Amino acid sequence: MKRVFFTILLILLSTNIASSAQLLYMYSTDFKKDSDDPYKYHYSNAFDNEEKTLWCFEHSPGGREEIVLYFPKTVEIRKVSIKSGTNPKVNKDVSAGGVKEIELIGEFSKNVIYIDEGLLSKTLSLSPPVATNRLVIAITDVYNKESDLICIRDIQLSGVPDNLVSTSSNKLFRQKTEESQYWGKWQGGTTEGAYEKFLFLGMEGNYLFIYTPFDPDLKGMKANGTYKIKENDLLINYKNEQIKGRIERTDAPNPKIIFEDDRFKGSFYFEP
Structure with a gap:
């Protein structure tokens, strides 16, 4: 009798946990397109009500896309942290498929971040710091075959004053090079x-x-x-x-x- 009771309890608990996980997943991927920028999405987390931004663009394996950050004056970037984002089309982290490498190009230097399969984020320390008024993040060789969208959730720059990374002074452009x-x-x-x-x-x-x-x-x-x-x-x-x-x-x-x-x-x- 005890064994039957614990079996039923275990089934109920498992179902509850699965439902909670699904609910958490649904509420943390509430996406809406930006009215001005066709490549920008906004999403909010139901648990902290904080709206975040996501940049998504179509990509094919072996292709190349660029995100360009502009600064109003030359800055010294000491560290770059990049987080991949959830794809709003399939509600899956792009890291599950994997961004093979993210190439960072300063005005006079070039660095590459390798993001391995399954990793959500990657940080590259720059020594010496990159002095530039623009930074190109080139995303290449994506082998996620489940989706045609690649998303970047967060880009953080260490060594750059906060007021120079704000949306008012820092514009993100997404362009296909061949176009x-x-x-x-x-x-x-x-x-x-x-x-x-x-x-x-x-x-x-x-x-x-x-x-x-x-x-x-x-x-x-x-x-x-x-x-x-x-x-x-x-x-x-x-x-x-x-x-x-x-x-x-x-x-x-x-x-x-x-x-x-x-x-x-x-x-x-x-x-x-």
Whole structure:
């Protein structure tokens, strides 16, 4: 009789635990799409009522996606922590399938985080710190075959002041590289007719964000950085210097840029 009683009790307890776990899972994956950003989701945890943000994008095994973080000034990043997120389509952590590697590219350096199968998060310490005003997180070689969405739940940067990581001063862009490359053509100066490929990252207000390593005088001088065009002014960060230019047209993504600095003489316009 005791054995029967304990068997029934065990079955009831097991059912209860399973139901509670399912309930917890359902309430912690309450997703809603952002009204402005098609790649951003908001979700709330029923137990702390704190709304969190999730960035999700389509991805195929062997492909590459980029999340770009911009800062209003150069910062020294000492540590990067990344947490994978729950996929709202299938309600499963993407870590179960696995993000094989996350590549971190600073302005003058490159680091790779390897996230093994089953891990929810990974931290990379940077020594020496990466000094940059932009950070690219490139996600490659995803072997999760259950879903076509990859989600990042949290990105934390150590060494960067909190006010520079806030949503008001830090914009996340998600772009497929193959859809965002354009050719630009130089006119005048020593670079007449030269073409250069660049990455059009998007616009925020009056700012146009593009990125390219380019060689304006064809002598091997590279300028890696974020180009911010506001109104008719252009600033290029080059070896910790700011080089000024101006734009004639603002019709993104093919404005015409005029450089008056000796190192960047001539004009440059973009052809989608």
